[in-house]
Amino acid sequence: MQISSVLEDGSYIISIDGDVDASSSIKLDEAIAQAVADGQSDILINCENLNYISSAGLGVFMSYIEELKAKNIRMVLFGLSERVENVFKVLGLDQLLNIVETKDQAKQRTHE
Numbered sequence: 001m002q003i004s005s006v007l008e009d010g011s012y013i014i015s016i017d018g019d020v021d022a023s024s025s026i027k028l029d030e031a032i033a034q035a036v037a038d039g040q041s042d043i044l045i046n047c048e049n050l051n052y053i054s055s056a057g058l059g060v061f062m063s064y065i066e067e068l069k070a071k072n073i074r075m076v077l078f079g080l081s082e083r084v085e086n087v088f089k090v091l092g093l094d095q096l097l098n099i100v101e102t103k104d105q106a107k108q109r110t111h112e
Helices: 025-037 055-070 082-090 103-110
Strands: 002-008 011-020 042-053 074-078 098-100
Touching (some): 042 055, 042 082, 074 103
Parallel strands (some): 011 042, 042 074
């Protein structure tokens, strides 16, 4: 799995390429933690190339929900494949996380 980050139009975009499993979820956690530490208020997670996510990867997103809310940081996931999105839906995470289809929608969501 590869993680890359870029600042684009005021939004901090973290892109995931590959599978997020128990070992690679650490990289995802570090990327989100760095964005929070840097004071980013709009964090977009690009999941267009995310093929698979394990419970450890899902746990990373869950572990930030309260902290992001407390710090008024908006995190939006976009570009999930149908298979990956279904995992979030089955577990009810689509009710706790902001999930949209496109980067443009994600940028809009952070500015609402």
